[in-house]
Amino acid sequence: MPIVAGRRFRHTDDRAAPDVAIVSATMARRFFGGESAIGRGVRVLDRAGRERQATVVGVVGDVKVQTMGEPPRPVLYLPFGQWYRADMVLHVRTDGRTPDVGRDVVRAMRSIEPDLAVDVQSMTHATAFSLIPLQVAATVLGFAGAVGLTLAILGVFGLVAYAVSLRTREIGSRMALGAQQTALARFIAWEGLRPVAIGLGAGLPAAVGAASLLRGILIGVGPADPVVLAFVATTLLASAGAAMLAPVRRAVSVDPATVLRQE
Structure with missing residues (x-):
């Protein structure tokens, strides 16, 4: 996703650092109007239902969330180091010259946690429906x-x-x-x-x-x-x-x- 303003997440954006967030361009326009979204605060509920204040550090371009024909929608991005989720999706980009990249991903994940449930799908398969x-x-x-x-x-x-x-x-x-x-x-x-x-x-x-x-x-x-x-x-x-x-x-x-x- 292209950065419109601010910065991307860093490895230092962990639990020891202040909470940060990145917003989509549509969210920045809708909630902050013509003003810059960088440095503004957003309130987010964590999985325990507690309200936390995150500072916007970046604005990214709009992306399609569910369908190709949908209009741009507000999207809030949170760093994994601060907002842990047990279920997640990892997007792996390759140069196309590795035919068994799915097998390599599963092997890498199992080397970290042998009992981890991993489901690998190509982007073509995931977006086919x-x-x-x-x-x-x-x-x-x-x-x-x-x-x-x-x-x-x-x-x-x-x-x-x-x-x-x-x-x-x-x-x-x-x-x-x-x-x-x-x-x-x-x-x-x-x-x-x-x-x-x-x-x-x-x-x-x-x-x-x-x-x-x-x-x-x-x-x-x-x-x-x-x-x-x-x-x-x-x-x-x-x-x-x-x-x-x-x-x-x-x-x-x-x-x-x-x-x-x-x-």
């Missing part, structure tokens, strides 16, 4: 997005191919009169991109409004995130451009003499 709703929602929305993109590509391809088939004589006449292939390609491409551009202009604001209803599963991303909107627009335009390649190539490869003879 809380992530199920997000994973299901992401899968459903991803599938719907893939279907929508596929339909858009097929629609653009069909639109441009149909337009080329209807205007084959016009294209042949333009080429017979000296029109350049690049100019014709741009003209035909714009015919296909124009409805896509109109759809983006109308769809992006609607998407921002709809995304505001999904704040619970948009973790770390706002409904109007410019990077996401730019990625969506770029992906759709690139997909539409790829869908038009075959019809455009067919149009610019028309033989003017053959077309005019057929007509």
